[in-house]
Amino acid sequence: MKTQNKFLIVSLIIFIAVSCSTTARFVPVPVTRVIEKERIVNKPFDVVWQSAVEWFATHNTPIKNMDKSSGLISTEYSLPLSDASRYMDCGSTKSSFSGYTNLENHSGNFNVLLKKVGDNATKININVFFGCSVNTYQSKGLLSTDYVLKSSSRINCTTTGTLEKEVLDYIEAF
Structure with missing residues (x-):
């Protein structure tokens, strides 16, 4: 009888713990940042163009489209997780007793648009777009250590502004 009572009490405690636990969830980014996306440099268009192309080459960033006549250079790439947190803020995740949520497959693309505004002045505009997958995993069972994608x-x-600053500073210093 005592064994049955212990089993019943333990089962009840586990049931209550699982019932009361919060689910794994994603918490969006609450902060709006002021980002410098545009700068005018006192250099001819051709010099700025060469510097922008060199930035892509020296940073192993593949160019998807490039058109010097329009001043557009664009890219699309996957970011290693170690770099993702420097360049983007995707929010955070909360784990629970029954599962967890991960931010995965970080990727982004950005455009560099150059425009001649004078013989020795060029306007640089950078537009950055980042994203990731929010994957929620659930435990296979009450006492299981295995999880399945739910x-x-x-x-x-949201961009942190770091990439824009790095590109703008590099192009201006060239």
């Missing part, structure tokens, strides 16, 4: 969705992330 849901996945793609979200837009």
Whole structure:
């Protein structure tokens, strides 16, 4: 009888713990940042163009489209997780007793648009777009250490402004 009572009490405690636990969830980015995306440099268009192309080459960033006549250079790439946190803020995740949520597959693209505003002045405009997958995993069972993918969705992330600053500073210093 005592064994049955112990089993019943333990089962009840586990049931209550699982019932009261919060689910794994994603917490969006609450902060709006002021980002410098545009700068006018006192250099001819051709010099600035060469500097922009060199930035892509020296940073191993593949160019998707390039058109000197329009001043457009664009890219699309995947970011290693170690770099993702420097360049983007995708929010945070909360784990629970029954599962967890991960931010995965960080990627981005950005455009550099150059415009001649004078013989020795060029306007640089950088537009950055980042995103990642929000994957929620659920425990296979009450005492299991194995998890299965419950849901996945793609979200837009917020730029930290670091990439824009790095590119603008590099092009201006060339």
